[in-house]
Amino acid sequence: MAQSALITGATSGIGKACALLFARNGYNVIITGRRKDRLSVLEKELKKCDVQVLSLCFDVCDRKAVFKNLESLPKAWQSVDVLVNNAGLALGKSPIYEGETKDWDAMIDTNIKGLLYVTRAISPFLLKRKKGHIINIGSIAGKEVYKGGAVYNATKFAVDALTKAMRIDYLEHNIRVTSICPGKTETEFSLVRFKGDAQRAKTVYEGYKPLTAEDIAEAVWFAASRPEHVTINDMLIMPTAEANTVYFHHS
Numbered sequence: 001m002a003q004s005a006l007i008t009g010a011t012s013g014i015g016k017a018c019a020l021l022f023a024r025n026g027y028n029v030i031i032t033g034r035r036k037d038r039l040s041v042l043e044k045e046l047k048k049c050d051v052q053v054l055s056l057c058f059d060v061c062d063r064k065a066v067f068k069n070l071e072s073l074p075k076a077w078q079s080v081d082v083l084v085n086n087a088g089l090a091l092g093k094s095p096i097y098e099g100e101t102k103d104w105d106a107m108i109d110t111n112i113k114g115l116l117y118v119t120r121a122i123s124p125f126l127l128k129r130k131k132g133h134i135i136n137i138g139s140i141a142g143k144e145v146y147k148g149g150a151v152y153n154a155t156k157f158a159v160d161a162l163t164k165a166m167r168i169d170y171l172e173h174n175i176r177v178t179s180i181c182p183g184k185t186e187t188e189f190s191l192v193r194f195k196g197d198a199q200r201a202k203t204v205y206e207g208y209k210p211l212t213a214e215d216i217a218e219a220v221w222f223a224a225s226r227p228e229h230v231t232i233n234d235m236l237i238m239p240t241a242e243a244n245t246v247y248f249h250h251s
């Protein structure tokens with residue numbers, strides 16, 4: 001039987017690239033996100049790979065919706081082999097003394113609580129089979145802090161801590177836990193962070209070659225496709241032109 005992957009935040013960027021790559025490798029995929037129209041378009045594209053696709057439209061911050069959608073997965077979809085906790089966002093880039101508390105709530109609710117809700121809701125299926133792989137999308141922002149990044153940084157440091165803690169909790173259940181931590185990757189991330197200001201978002205990726213969503217999907221796939229006795233704990237992937245979140249080589 002084909003293997004399956006559940007990918008949160010598959011309507012754009014890294015999540016969408018992961019869905020396409022897993023489907024091209026013969027995985028059935030469960031795709032999630034809040035934008036139903038995008039899920040429908042992606043579902044059609046994925047089906048061209050001759051795999052099964054299940055689209056679930058919900059907000060990962062909505063605890064009831066997460067559990068309602070995932071606890072009631074059709075039987076044929078319950079044997080999830082890989083969970084990619086990708087849904088996430090940054091909002092704003094201000095010092096704490098000027099930060100929007102609504103933005104803080106959204107980042108904390110999505111990047112930390114959303115990841116936890118999804119993981120908790122899927123866990124019974126993983127535990128039952130005593131196999132599976134949880135892949136959390138962390139960030140360079142979870143390894144080092146930068147000016148204006150405080151709360152986003154804190155959420156990605158939390159993802160780092162949760163990944164390490166999950167690895168201990170799930171050890172006796174034979175479930176692998178990995179974090180994939182990208183540096184600057186050109187997706188809709190900056191457009192979201194700067195609330196639709198396309199001009200400002202564009203400047204983030206100017207003057208150097210950023211990573212693509214496909215670069216990160218390749219890393220996720222590499223981790224997922226290792227033999228069962230091998231776990232990639234953590235992968236930090238940067239554009240060659242980015243030494244850390246401060247130092248860039250602009251050509």
Ligand code: NDP
Nearest residue numbers: 009011012013014033034035060087088139185187188189
């Ligand atoms: P995009 O904005 O392109 O994609 C984000 C995805 O997350 C969308 O599919 C969006 O779907 C989904 N999402 C956001 N909030 C929610 C929510 N509340 N409920 C459900 N889905 C949600 O950005 P990226 O692809 O770049 O981001 C993916 C992950 O990668 C994030 O966790 C981000 O922090 C991380 N990351 C990104 C980097 C970058 O430079 N781009 C670098 C390091 C890490 P929808 O709006 O339809 O709900």
Ligand code: 8X3
Nearest residue numbers: 139140141183184245
């Ligand atoms: C996104 C990478 O450096 O823009 O997580 O915060 S960064």
